[in-house]
Amino acid sequence: MKKLIVALLIVSSVFSLWAGGSTESVETSTGPVTIELWSSLSGTKASVFDSQVERFNSSQDEVIVNVIHQGGYNILRQKVAAAANAKNMPDMLICDYIDVAYYAQLGLLRSLEGLFSEELISDYYESMLVDLRYDGELYAIPYNRSTQGFYVNNDVLKEAGIDRVASTWNEFLEDAEKFKELGSDYYYGYAFFNQFLFDAIAYTWGAEISTPDGIVKLNSPEIVEMMTYFQKMHNDGLLLMPPALVGGFEELNGAFLSGNVATVFQTSSFAPTAEQILDCDWSFEFIPAGNGGNAITIGGGNFAICSGTSDAEVAAAVKFLEFMSSSDIVTEFFMETGNLPIRKSIMERDDVKAYLAENPSYQTMLDQLEYGKPAPSITKNIRDVFNRVNDMMSRIILNGEDPKTVLDEYTAEFQAEIDEQKSFGEFIY
Numbered sequence: 001m002k003k004l005i006v007a008l009l010i011v012s013s014v015f016s017l018w019a020g021g022s023t024e025s026v027e028t029s030t031g032p033v034t035i036e037l038w039s040s041l042s043g044t045k046a047s048v049f050d051s052q053v054e055r056f057n058s059s060q061d062e063v064i065v066n067v068i069h070q071g072g073y074n075i076l077r078q079k080v081a082a083a084a085n086a087k088n089m090p091d092m093l094i095c096d097y098i099d100v101a102y103y104a105q106l107g108l109l110r111s112l113e114g115l116f117s118e119e120l121i122s123d124y125y126e127s128m129l130v131d132l133r134y135d136g137e138l139y140a141i142p143y144n145r146s147t148q149g150f151y152v153n154n155d156v157l158k159e160a161g162i163d164r165v166a167s168t169w170n171e172f173l174e175d176a177e178k179f180k181e182l183g184s185d186y187y188y189g190y191a192f193f194n195q196f197l198f199d200a201i202a203y204t205w206g207a208e209i210s211t212p213d214g215i216v217k218l219n220s221p222e223i224v225e226m227m228t229y230f231q232k233m234h235n236d237g238l239l240l241m242p243p244a245l246v247g248g249f250e251e252l253n254g255a256f257l258s259g260n261v262a263t264v265f266q267t268s269s270f271a272p273t274a275e276q277i278l279d280c281d282w283s284f285e286f287i288p289a290g291n292g293g294n295a296i297t298i299g300g301g302n303f304a305i306c307s308g309t310s311d312a313e314v315a316a317a318v319k320f321l322e323f324m325s326s327s328d329i330v331t332e333f334f335m336e337t338g339n340l341p342i343r344k345s346i347m348e349r350d351d352v353k354a355y356l357a358e359n360p361s362y363q364t365m366l367d368q369l370e371y372g373k374p375a376p377s378i379t380k381n382i383r384d385v386f387n388r389v390n391d392m393m394s395r396i397i398l399n400g401e402d403p404k405t406v407l408d409e410y411t412a413e414f415q416a417e418i419d420e421q422k423s424f425g426e427f428i429y
Helices: 001-015 043-059 073-086 099-106 118-123 125-130 152-158 169-182 197-206 219-233 256-257 266-276 311-324 329-337 342-346 348-357 360-371 378-379 383-397 402-425
Strands: 033-039 063-069 093-097 141-153 261-268 282-285 298-305
Touching: 001 256, 033 311, 033 378, 043 063, 043 311, 043 329, 063 298, 063 311, 073 093, 073 099, 093 099, 099 141, 099 298, 099 378, 125 141, 125 298, 141 152, 141 197, 141 329, 141 360, 152 169, 169 219, 197 219, 197 261, 197 383, 219 383, 219 402, 261 266, 266 282, 266 329, 266 360, 266 402, 282 360, 298 311, 329 342, 342 348, 378 402, 383 402
Parallel strands: 033 063, 033 093
Antiparallel strands: 093 298, 141 261, 141 282, 141 298
16 A cells, blocks of 8 residues: 555656746756755665655756765764865755754855745644744755654563553653563663653653753753653663664664563654564554653754855755655655655645554654654754763763762753853854
8 A cells, every 4th residue: 555655656746746836947048957965864765865856857957956965964064064164065955953053053054035935834844843943034944854752562561461551751660660570681661862862851851951042951850850760760670771872773772672672762763664673563652741741852854055056056946845845745755754744734635644544653653743842952052962962861871870960060061062152142042
């Protein structure tokens, strides 16, 4: 069913390039306009994107898009930094949500205000646009977006006599204690989660993390309580520390694949891989709720136009982005990659309704969107925040250091950096 739906989308998208898009010619007197796009995509996402770009290029003769995949967000950041210094930026980027406002502040991106119809912009999920604005203007539009979630092996939960999925952190602890009765080498989940997951989990705990105007609150009572909770569950043998802090899913989560760990926090875009490698009855669930209720942030890549592009290149980029925002293309990318659908209107399509009926975990991902929150100000302002928060986590969980002491240290460190940014007028609100 899935392959048939996607095949129909591919045929349809060739004949219906963009809904409501620009029909103005962008070809110059010297021939088609060539756009160079640097991408952060890899794996299946890159393959699907390449196919979509190829169809765009072959469907018209005014614009040619050349894609250079950089292999990931960190490599792209390094390339952008070097290109900015050399004043040799590409025409477009697919960049991470936490980089959009930063690049806009540096003057590397062009504002998208007035380039697209209000009908299109209003059809994007607002929770996906909130981190793509700088100084009140939109600088990117979403493409490969994902959120946080809770993957559950329902077979081993039943084996342990657990007939529910924990919906609160109190239930999470109760079920972890029950699951441990299977034996000493069984764990309800993992004690470590990366910075992207940390943001969402802290929000569920009722924490603010940092205020919009840059007051760092990593050492708030809510986060101290949260980290003490996970540290104690690890010390009590209820949660397992992964064998490494970075790496592929199979490398880090072998105990989950074997059934010795019942749950894992992971990005929603892992779902297609889960379909391939999980030999169990699994489901994608909401992250448990705490005093802050349910909460997520929405990460992932976004299209941006670089500031050095000519008027002809901007027009060419807009034509390409209208194609990439068309209903067929958005639907195809959702079904093929597990990334979130970026436009609300595709939810009315019969093929999407059929797909969600067959894949209830994807419906759960969409149901979470109403709980979307903006990234904390430290996520947008602290450089290398991903690795630094990961180090903070490992010191508390793996090294067993006092949570309040470690959180005080990082709070002071991050606050000093933000205060310096403010003194130079560089803080991103």
